[in-house]
Amino acid sequence: MTDTAAEHIAVTNFRRYLRVKTVHPEPDYVGAEALLREFGRDLGLEAQVHNVVPGKPIVILTWRGTHGKSLKSLVLNSHIDVVPVFREFWTQDPFAANKVNGRIYARGAQDMKCVGIQYLEAIRVLKLQRGYMPKRDIHVMFVPDEEIGGHDGMEKFIHTPEWTALNAGLVLDEGLGNPENAYKVYHGERAPWWIKVSVKGETGHGSQFIENTPGPKLQRVMAKFLAFRDEQEAQLKAGVHADGRPFSLGDVTTVNLTMLSGGVQWNVIPNQLDMGFDIRISPRMPLAKFRALLDAWCASEEGVSYEFIQLTPCNFVTPLDNNPWWHALQATAKARGVALDPTVFPAATDSRYVRRARVPALGISPMRNTPVLLHCHDEYLDESMFLEGLEFYTALLPRLDEVVDPTAEDPKLWTLEC
Ligand SMILES: [Zn+2]
Structure with missing residues (x-):
């Protein structure tokens, strides 16, 4: 019996994605794009790929909502690339995605291929198993080069007509794991x-x-x-x-x-x-x-x-007070008995570009009671925590879909400059 027998399809797809070597300095973006297109086809999602910089694809898999452009869309963002490894310090092959005692070992297991697959697998559950039909468009977006500053990825993309066409109301992006019993949620950066x-x-x-x-x-x-x-x-x-x-x-x-x-x-x-x-x-x-x-x-x-x-001339945060997206996140966590820990990210992510474009962004990687292993040797994620995160997004997406779009009248609700 192989270790993939009777494995949850989400876990199998997670491991397949981890095996694509999207590691700097020469990430295999061609291989990643092909696999993501395949995942999108399986779920009946529309695919668009934008090479804002040649060879650095931005892959967007879209689940169309029944209300189309009349509602703001949800953008579920993750980065495709991962940081290099020091192979001699790993006890497992960092690109084999071996599962040992329930731990899936690979570069990108926490940062952040887990989240990209959780978004897609939540859509599988909602769309294919429950027949849910979203009102707003849901775009699952995969971007290159976050780990080297995002300059040829998100930073350039937010200046394109393709970004404007997404009509984003909220972007979900990465956070960090947490050894404590709560999900960290990041609404700003230093x-x-x-x-x-x-x-x-x-x-x-x-x-x-x-x-x-x-x-x-x-x-x-x-x-x-x-x-x-x-x-x-x-x-x-x-x-x-x-x-x-x-x-x-x-x-x-x-x-x-x-x-x-x-x-x-x-x-x-x-x-x-x-x-x-x-x-x-x-x-x-x-x-x-x-x-x-x-x-x-x-x-x-x-x-x-x-x-x-x-010099960073302006800093932007996504306010939480009176923010209906945040309230939907809180309600989801409460219903699932999970605590949230809202805070400011100590370093930088692609969310800063999104907030600069005056679009709210919340960073969350649903991992609790989990050591923070991003960029570390022997990065792993427990299969059970990966599946908990999948359930979290499965519960979250319908709640975000129900949010009444905030009006443009109070821009402070969207983005605060500090
Ligand atoms: Zn990351």
Whole structure:
């Protein structure tokens, strides 16, 4: 007997998808597109493929709703690509999708081929087994290159007429697994700023007490950055939301000194020293307010300036208050006895492009009591948790279908700029 005998078809399809080597730096997008088209045909879905950049397909499998374009659509997004592996650290072949004691081992098992297949298999249950007919169009979208920034995938796609034609009301995208007994839901991300601070001053011989040299000034300015860092770290440890949940990384701003440079010779005081910071600004900290802090820190010493190596000029979040999509998600979780933990993503996903296009996006990968193994050796997902996630989407899609479209009158309901 093989280990696929009597296996749930969703699990079999999940494992087939995991075996397509969509791994950077040369992801097999051709193989993935062929398999996704096959999955779409099996479910009677319309397929469209857009190569916004040649060789990097965006595959959209559509379940048409009875009310067509009069309602906003649901876009169920996942990325096709996966990150590289260090084969010597894996106990299983990362592209064999072996099932060992119920654990399915493969690169992409958590991040995020599980979710892409759960969307499709939920449609199988609703469409083919229950005869459900959605009112709104449901687009299952598979995008390339998320793991290398999404620049040739989602970032470009949201500027095309094909994206506009989707008429998206809500995009569901990836989240993270959670070792605790709740699904994490991400409704915003932190804004990355990389800045270089240059400190200029008097130069001279290394044996003297020269006034106004760069070193002591750099030390005092650095202290201001690092004091703010300490303050944020303390908030992470002690902060609680109004509903009693403790703060997580996405709720605070991180500031890390990552670069230091300067000097020409051991006995010469340099006229300039530079330091670089990687800063990730939480939506709880308005960007303008943080900019004012930066300005004040650098203005506190003469001859100090800064420049942006990377600037995220605006950050957008999907509000949860009064958001009918979020309420549908909450109702689904409540009916299934699953807790939700809404929070801000600590790093970046394709959702940032969607929110930038003023479309609400919620990130959820329904995995609880599961170690977070994305990008790790021996990435796996328990078959039972995979199937629980499938049931979750099967319950969620009809509830999202029932949502009364929010009106355009209150744009704050859709996207908040911070
Ligand atoms: Zn991912």
